[in-house]
Amino acid sequence: MMDYSRTESQNMFPEALLHTFQKYPTPFYYYDLAVLRETLQRIKTESGKHGFYVHYALKANANEEVLASVREFGLGADCVSGNEVKRAVECGFASEQIVFAGVGKNDAEINYALGKNISCFNCESLQELEVINGLAATAGKTAQIALRINPNVNANTHKYITTGLEENKFGINLWELEEVVGRLKELKNLYLTGLHFHIGSQITDLSSFKSLCLRVNEIQGWFVSRKIKIENVNVGGGLGVDYHAPDTNRFPDFAAYFDLFKEFLELRPGQQVHFELGRAVVAQCGSLISKVLYIKKGVKTNFVILDAGMTELIRPALYQSYHKIENVSREDLTAKVPLPAPCKYDVVGPICESSDCFGKAVTLPETFRGDLIAIRSAGAYGEVMASEYNLRDKVKAVYSK
Numbered sequence: 001m002m003d004y005s006r007t008e009s010q011n012m013f014p015e016a017l018l019h020t021f022q023k024y025p026t027p028f029y030y031y032d033l034a035v036l037r038e039t040l041q042r043i044k045t046e047s048g049k050h051g052f053y054v055h056y057a058l059k060a061n062a063n064e065e066v067l068a069s070v071r072e073f074g075l076g077a078d079c080v081s082g083n084e085v086k087r088a089v090e091c092g093f094a095s096e097q098i099v100f101a102g103v104g105k106n107d108a109e110i111n112y113a114l115g116k117n118i119s120c121f122n123c124e125s126l127q128e129l130e131v132i133n134g135l136a137a138t139a140g141k142t143a144q145i146a147l148r149i150n151p152n153v154n155a156n157t158h159k160y161i162t163t164g165l166e167e168n169k170f171g172i173n174l175w176e177l178e179e180v181v182g183r184l185k186e187l188k189n190l191y192l193t194g195l196h197f198h199i200g201s202q203i204t205d206l207s208s209f210k211s212l213c214l215r216v217n218e219i220q221g222w223f224v225s226r227k228i229k230i231e232n233v234n235v236g237g238g239l240g241v242d243y244h245a246p247d248t249n250r251f252p253d254f255a256a257y258f259d260l261f262k263e264f265l266e267l268r269p270g271q272q273v274h275f276e277l278g279r280a281v282v283a284q285c286g287s288l289i290s291k292v293l294y295i296k297k298g299v300k301t302n303f304v305i306l307d308a309g310m311t312e313l314i315r316p317a318l319y320q321s322y323h324k325i326e327n328v329s330r331e332d333l334t335a336k337v338p339l340p341a342p343c344k345y346d347v348v349g350p351i352c353e354s355s356d357c358f359g360k361a362v363t364l365p366e367t368f369r370g371d372l373i374a375i376r377s378a379g380a381y382g383e384v385m386a387s388e389y390n391l392r393d394k395v396k397a398v399y400s401k
């Protein structure tokens with residue numbers, strides 16, 4: 001179990017950054033590409049030790065600058081919509097590096113991906129297999145597919161981001177396998193290359209991944225006993241990050257993560273193992289930078305009202321997620337402790353919803369109109385989930401050099 005509960009007392013944004021932030025109209029996402037590259041390097045080193053293949057889950061952040069770095073480090077692309085496949089193709093990912101998952105692929109998306117000869121459709125139901133088979137036949141192609149199996153393993157994470165339990169809509173249930181495999185033999189325009197699993201996201205208890213490995217071993221046994229060859233085992237993504245300490249614990253423990261799969265996954269000769277990491281790749285390189293519009297008196301705490309809200313970062317409103325909040329203008333950036341007389345504030349956005357709140361009773365130095373506030377660890381599922389509710393402007397991105 002990784003201990004991600006402590007909060008840092010220290011603000012570690014370099015002072016020069018404040019001057020950079022002051023140059024741009026707020027709100028905006030700021031991406032530190034050096035942090036991204038170091039994260040990618042660690043992934044490459046640790047996965048490479050075991051010959052594992054890592055795909056990046058575009059759903060976490062599909063910005064072209066981010067994808068350019070991901071591609072540079074040789075990761076593949078895990079897509080969940082036709083437009084994500086298109087973005088991956090446009091950003092230079094080779095077709096054999098692109099996989100397409102998702103419980104509801106429509107015909108146009110499937111046809112587009114068939115046309116691009118992507119390496120694998122991760123299929124989630126019998127009906128989807130039949131549809132892809134029909135469309136592939138019309139196109140005169142054979143689609144490479146993997147069966148996404150719902151392993152019924154608990155990820156011990158927030159219920160909205162749990163995907164591998166029977167009650168979730170994802171994957172083919174274990175009790176459906178016999179029927180699916182029987183029918184697959186008749187679907188002549190499909191070629192089964194592998195099995196796919198994904199149990200959830202923001203998983204910090206690595207024992208959930210051990211449970212996944214043990215279940216995958218059992219399921220593999222089932223296929224072996226039926227003499228069905230499996231070339232690829234895709235164990236999905238889900239590795240969590242430390243939202244409480246984005247500076248002192250900036251990189252997830254990739255060594256422990258990949259080593260665990262090496263230790264517990266029983267592979268057959270020649271089998272390849274694939275991963276689909278999203279959050280662990282990009283969360284810590286991004287911050288949402290916002291300006292204080294007003295300080296307003298409240299009953300117990302005062303409100304800091306920002307010019308960014310749930311339209312720019314919906315995670316706190318949707319999943320009650322914690323993000324570290326810093327006053328970049330007021331913190332003594334070189335001090336080991338915050339300035340004297342810190343105050344407690346409810347940090348909220350301008351949107352007409354009470355759930356538009358980034359944090360309650362947040363300790364900050366005394367804060368004033370015009371101060372710049374950083375909401376940390378926002379590189380994953382931040383900008384991609386932004387909306388234009390209240391007819392807000394589309395949020396912009398700024399990149400470190």
Ligand code: LLP
Binds near residue numbers: 078198280315
């Ligand atoms: N593979 C599949 C099939 C997935 O559904 C997901 C994420 C991933 C890979 C990547 O998972 P990651 O490594 O990022 O945990 N919006 C939520 C997270 C939703 C995750 C959806 N699926 C959040 O902000 O926490």
